[in-house]
Every structure is written in C-alpha cells, then in structure tokens.
Amino acid sequence: MMRLLYRKKHLVEPAIALLLLLSIAVLPAKPVxxxxxxxxxxxxxxxxxxxxxxxxxxxxxxxxxxxxxxxxxxxxxxxxxxxxxxxxxxxxxxxxxxxxxxxxxxxxxxxxxxxxxxxxxxxxxxxxxxxxxxxxxxxxxxxxxxxxxxxxxxxxxxxxxxxxxxxxxxxxxxxxxxxxxxxxxxxxxxxxxxxxxxxxxxxxxxxxxxxxxxxxxxxxxxxxxxxxxxxxxxxxxxxxxxxxxxxxxAGKTVPLWMVIGVIIILVLAAGAGGYLYFKRRRRQAVSSGTSEPEPNIVLSSQEQQQAPPEDNLEDIDIELK
CATH class of the missing domain: 2.40.10.120 (Thrombin, subunit H)
Structure with a gap:
C-alpha cells in the first residue's frame, strides 16, 4: 500500500504543476x-x-x-x-x-x-x-x-x-x-x-x-x-x-470560475487515472505471484551515516492535547 501511495503521489504532483502552469497561460487578458x-x-x-x-x-x-x-x-x-x-x-x-x-x-x-x-x-x-x-x-x-x-x-x-x-x-x-x-x-x-x-x-x-x-x-x-x-x-x-x-x-473573455472548474476536473481525473492504473498493476502482480520492485529511495548522506535509534521510549515525555 505504501508503494502504491508513493507512486501515485509522484505521478499526480507533476500533473498538478503542469495543469496550473497551463491555467495561467490560458487565463484571459484584461479587456482594453x-x-x-x-x-x-x-x-x-x-x-x-x-x-x-x-x-x-x-x-x-x-x-x-x-x-x-x-x-x-x-x-x-x-x-x-x-x-x-x-x-x-x-x-x-x-x-x-x-x-x-x-x-x-x-x-x-x-x-x-x-x-x-x-x-x-x-x-x-x-x-x-x-x-x-x-x-x-x-x-x-x-x-x-x-x-x-x-x-x-x-x-x-x-x-x-x-x-x-x-x-x-x-x-x-x-x-x-x-x-x-x-x-x-x-x-x-x-x-x-x-x-x-x-x-x-x-x-x-x-x-x-x-x-x-x-x-x-x-x-x-x-x-x-x-x-x-x-x-x-x-x-x-x-x-x-x-x-x-x-x-x-474587446471585453469577451472566459469566466474565471470556468477556468478553475476545468483545472479541478483535470486534476481529479489525473489522480483517479493514476490510482486505477496502479491498482490494476497490483492486482496483476498478486494474481501472478510476483511482487512489484521496491522504489529506489536514496537517503541523504546524514541518514546513511547515522545508525537507527533504539526503540527506547522511556526517555520521551508524551503530552496529550
């Protein structure tokens, strides 16, 4: 499940950025x-x-x-x-x-x-x-x-x-x-x-x-x-x-609410498409008995040098809010 979320996130975020850039490009200029x-x-x-x-x-x-x-x-x-x-x-x-x-x-x-x-x-x-x-x-x-x-x-x-x-x-x-x-x-x-x-x-x-x-x-x-x-x-x-x-x-332009609505629909469509694609891949992997390769996550140099801390919770003060 973590692999699925990881892949979907890395697919949707670039799509959102691209759509926002396109929306800026198509926003109507102020009529003169x-x-x-x-x-x-x-x-x-x-x-x-x-x-x-x-x-x-x-x-x-x-x-x-x-x-x-x-x-x-x-x-x-x-x-x-x-x-x-x-x-x-x-x-x-x-x-x-x-x-x-x-x-x-x-x-x-x-x-x-x-x-x-x-x-x-x-x-x-x-x-x-x-x-x-x-x-x-x-x-x-x-x-x-x-x-x-x-x-x-x-x-x-x-x-x-x-x-x-x-x-x-x-x-x-x-x-x-x-x-x-x-x-x-x-x-x-x-x-x-x-x-x-x-x-x-x-x-x-x-x-x-x-x-x-x-x-x-x-x-x-x-x-x-x-x-x-x-x-x-x-x-x-x-x-x-x-x-x-x-x-x-001169004053006929596309309403801003219409542009925003189109952007929202495209973003939702991109997210849903990515989710359905990886969900189908996961089902295919389970049915064939294989597993998807782990994502190649590179840790920073500081994280590579430090050993993971022991699971000792005795020295931690926990405050409920």
Whole structure:
C-alpha cells in the first residue's frame, strides 16, 4: 500500500504543476479598448463640438457625417443667430441650421467643412445598469466627460421616450452625445430634473437616427445583431478603427470560475487515472505471484551515516492535547 501511495503521489504532483502552469497561460487578458474611460474619451472626443452664439458656449453637439452634419438639441439652437461650433482642435467655424424639431428637441446643423471625425450610433437594446458616458461642455467647460449607468432605458415623459441615467448633466451638456461602453452613441443628452441630482434624460439613438434620415443625412449605425456599420467603412477619416469594428468584442473573455472548474476536473481525473492504473498493476502482480520492485529511495548522506535509534521510549515525555 505504501508503494502504491508513493507512486501515485509522484505521478499526480507533476500533473498538478503542469495543469496550473497551463491555467495561467490560458487565463484571459484584461479587456482594453473602450472599457477604459480615458481611452473611450480619446476615441470619441474629436467628434464632439461646442455650440456657440457669439463668444458664449450655449450647448454641445456631435458630428454625425464627415460632410459636416452636426446634431444637437432644438432648445440649444432655438432663436440663435450666427451660430458657430468649436471643434476639438479649437477651430471655430460657422454653421447653418438646416432643421429644428421642437417636439423631438432635435436640430441638425451644417458646417462648411469636410473630412470631419464622426460617431457611430448603436441601435442595440439599452438595459438598466449599462455603463454610459456623457461628453460635452457643461457650463461652458469644453471637453468634459462624466460617467454613470442607465437608471431606466424607457422613461416616458409627456408621451415621449427617454433614456434615464444618473449622469451629472448641467447647462451646456444639452445636445451632447451619450455613449455606451463600446464608444457608440445611444442617445442625445436633453434635460435633467432641476431640483434633483443624478436624474438626467437622453433622447434614444433610434429616434435620433430616424430624424437624421428624414433630413437626408446619412449616418453610421450599429445593428443589435451583426455589429456592422452601414454607410461607413471600417476606418474613420483620420485612420482610426471605427467603434463598430473594435470595442464590441474587446471585453469577451472566459469566466474565471470556468477556468478553475476545468483545472479541478483535470486534476481529479489525473489522480483517479493514476490510482486505477496502479491498482490494476497490483492486482496483476498478486494474481501472478510476483511482487512489484521496491522504489529506489536514496537517503541523504546524514541518514546513511547515522545508525537507527533504539526503540527506547522511556526517555520521551508524551503530552496529550
């Protein structure tokens, strides 16, 4: 029996060590891309603009088409004359208002500028708890980002659907984009509850896309099934990979509990296999009348030189615990 345990131990221990090394090799790397808020900001901020009346920032907007089409809120542009937008590179260019829909609270602008960086829209279902990010110019502070979660994906206010979030929204954020964790626009920030913090509302991307298409403005969208962009190649005008082509799959990894479970199963299988193998060998040896060779155990030099002590227990104090 001692020989059996000895052999099984020396078979299983190397197997366990090998399996642990393999598990380290297959553990998923930490997802990057848009899951990092700073990377998301760097990716999307070039497409976000500040809406200006004179020298004052009155709201936010974002570029939806490389031909200079910009979306914002109608209450931002209403009554404004000689509007301008400030781009991420600090250039200030004039824009004209092509259309305003006060019921939807949306307006589309046109700048006489080409090859501008654009955004992609996601039409996938938004769920409570999804991470979201708002980029804009709150209180005139350009290139600001805040983050939060979706509080309610379908809040009905005066017959119109909104995405409710807990993001900090202030005057100047109106008309700016609401991004998901994949750097895709899921809404346009529109309003907040004045006497409360952490209750903000965004116009859903589906409503925004329909409005833009009704004004003959082509946009890039990401469907809920294929994740492919329409009306836009895989690269944006500045050579970046479009959000539709990269961050959606960046965060898909194997769960750690699954990896640990596989390791445990493999270790148990290796131990059981070794036990059954040597048990069968032992039975064969007994049935044939032969015995297995003793394991070659080499003692240390100190153990070889010292004679075994006599079995004299008279000088040993035994303490029970």
């Amino acid at each position: 891309a848009a899951e990092d808020a700073s990377q998301l900001f760097d990716f999307v901020s070039p497409s976000v603009v500040s809406i200006m009346a004179g020298n004052q920032v009155i709201g936010s907007g974002f570029i939806v088409n490389s031909e200079g089409y910009i979306i914002t809120c109608a209450h931002v542009t209403k009554g404004g004359t000689k509007l301008k937008v400030k781009l991420a590179d600090q250039r200030v260019i004039p824009v004209e208002v092509l259309d305003q829909d006060t019921k939807l609270d949306l307006a589309v602008l046109r700048a006489d500028e080409k090859s501008l960086p654009t955004v992609n829209f996601s039409l996938a279902a938004v769920k409570t708890g999804n991470k979201v990010y708002a980029v804009g110019s709150p209180l005139g502070m350009e290139s600001s980002m805040s983050q939060g979660i979706v509080s309610n994906p379908s809040r009905i206010i005066q017959g119109q659907e909104f995405i409710q979030t807990n993001i900090a929204i202030n005057s100047g954020n109106s008309g700016g984009p609401l991004f998901n964790a994949s750097a895709q626009v899921i809404g346009v920030n529109s309003m907040k509850i004045g006497e409360a913090e952490g209750i903000a509302f965004a116009i859903p991307s589906g409503t925004v896309v329909e409005y833009l298409l009704s004004n003959d403005v082509p946009v890039a969208t990401v469907t809920s099934t294929t994740g492919e962009a329409s009306d836009l190649p895989g690269k944006t005008e500045d050579g970046q990979q479009s959000p539709a082509d990269q961050p959606e799959t």
